[in-house]
Amino acid sequence: MALTGPWCCGTSAVALHLRAGRVLELTALGGxxxxxxxxxxxxxxxxxxxxxxxxxxxRVVHRADSTVDHLDQAGFVHTRTPYDPAAEVPGGVDAQGWQAG
Incomplete structure (x- = not known):
C-alpha cells in the first residue's frame, strides 16, 4: 500500500501501518x-x-498526476519528509528550512 511507511507531521516522525480489516494504525517513530x-x-x-x-x-491528498502528496488528518498535514517544500503545507514552508527557535 502506497500509504504505509514513515510520515512526518512537522518534525514528528510517525509510521502508518496496514492492519487487519484495512485498518490503518499511526504509531510514533521515537518521541x-x-x-x-x-x-x-x-x-x-x-x-x-x-x-x-x-x-x-x-484523508489522502493527491497531486495532479494522482500520486500521493500528503495526508490530511483533520487539518494536520503529514508529509514524507519534515515540512516537505513540495507538499501543500498550510502556511507554506520557510525557504531557509526548519530552524529551532
Missing amino acids: AARTSRFRPGPDGTWTGLDGYCAGEPL
Whole structure:
C-alpha cells in the first residue's frame, strides 16, 4: 500500500501501518507521538477509532498526476519528509528550512 511507511507531521516522525480489516494504525517513530487507528470509509477517507484522533478524518491528498502528496488528518498535514517544500503545507514552508527557535 502506497500509504504505509514513515510520515512526518512537522518534525514528528510517525509510521502508518496496514492492519487487519484495512485498518490503518499511526504509531510514533521515537518521541512521544500518539498512536491512533483509522477505519476505512466508503468515500476513500478513514475515521479515527481511538485516542486523540477518535472520530477525526484522515484523508489522502493527491497531486495532479494522482500520486500521493500528503495526508490530511483533520487539518494536520503529514508529509514524507519534515515540512516537505513540495507538499501543500498550510502556511507554506520557510525557504531557509526548519530552524529551532
